[in-house]
Amino acid sequence: MSEVTITFVDINGEEQVIKDAEVGETMMQVATADNVEGILGDCGGGCACGTCHVYVDPEWQSVVGEPDDVEDMTLEMVFDARKPNSRLCCQITVSEQLDGLKVTVAPESL
Numbered sequence: 001m002s003e004v005t006i007t008f009v010d011i012n013g014e015e016q017v018i019k020d021a022e023v024g025e026t027m028m029q030v031a032t033a034d035n036v037e038g039i040l041g042d043c044g045g046g047c048a049c050g051t052c053h054v055y056v057d058p059e060w061q062s063v064v065g066e067p068d069d070v071e072d073m074t075l076e077m078v079f080d081a082r083k084p085n086s087r088l089c090c091q092i093t094v095s096e097q098l099d100g101l102k103v104t105v106a107p108e109s110l
């Protein structure tokens, strides 16, 4: 399997199910390719802009994992909207283990 299903709930609360997310892409690439509202990816995935902020569905948190130190710093600097399940989706690589993952786009806070 090289394609998995990822669900984004966009900033308008609309659910967007993407059934052909390619393994190896980042979640940000998947979201911007499918025009998920609220995911901008301004820095191109450099973990510097924070415009790809999502909340990972709680039941998926342990599978997706925690942010590393660099991502953690960007989340700290940029967001009032940070929650325990916040991630920058440019730092999440699509894998077969993430088939069925659901995330919610965080409100803009820049």
Ligand code: FES
Pocket: 028, 040, 041, 042, 043, 044, 045, 046, 047, 048, 049, 050, 051, 052, 074, 088, 089, 090, 091
């Ligand atoms: S795209 Fe800039 S931090 Fe993710």
